[in-house]
Amino acid sequence: MIVAEQKPVATLKEMLRGKRKILAVGCGTCVAVCFAGGKREVGILAAALRMATELDGARVEIDEAIVQRQCEYEYIDPLKDKLNQYDAVLSLGCGVGVQTLADRFQTTRILPALNTKFMGGPTEQGVWEERCQGCGNCLLDVTGGICPITRCSKQLMNGPCGGTDTGGRCEVDKEIPCAWYMIWERMEKLGLQDELMEVRPPKDWSTSRDGGVRKIVRMDLRKPDPKDFQE
């Protein structure tokens, strides 16, 4: 999931300065399950902002809404009819949700209430950790299901490095478990340690952020272009 966290109320109050009526829009997918922007969080944040702005003597009226997926036009389109009554929309979606709203409703000011942090998952109650950097060329098949690109501080393709202590902790921060230490232990459990003796070449980053914004086009899913059927 995409993991995000709310911006501080003070920051949001500053962002809302001068606005009289806004719509807070949550998202029912990733940010709902990481407790940053679901229906519950929209209610709490809206109440906190209404009270905070009232204490400052400039109460902002905040209505609440939730869409199941803020990153798809079909889900956000029903908001269109009511947007003209608001000075701005405060999105509790991830960065994708904010941009989808801004793209669809170009004459409405869309403001971000969250800081989008990473792709990851919960490791225990109340704790989320990064697991994927979307490098575009997954190598989890050769690393026992542990990603060194995300979890090794140096993004090494061969490890561990000399900075790992005997307890399998990273020199960058003793709180960080060494990814390569974990990979060796995992491969041992799988009986595949021999595979790690092969030296991996430097990673090909051309599938990552190398060429700017990435895009996937699936011809099998696209609507046919009528021009293709003209003779």
Added chain:
Amino acid sequence: MNTETVYEPNIVALCCMHCAYAAADLAGSSRFGYPPSLKIVAMPCTGRTDMGHLLKTFEDGADGILVAG
């Protein structure tokens, strides 16, 4: 004439239906009085109390919230 007004806070009591709410009920049937500024709300369980309940209660004018369960 005494013009001094006494501050009487609005308190909302969120009471567990299985214990504290029953205690409030018993207090009532025992003819114990309590001020009208106290509002009792039955909760299915006070474990259900959420930050949203607390904030909206304050937003709607409560000065204090008693969570009893």
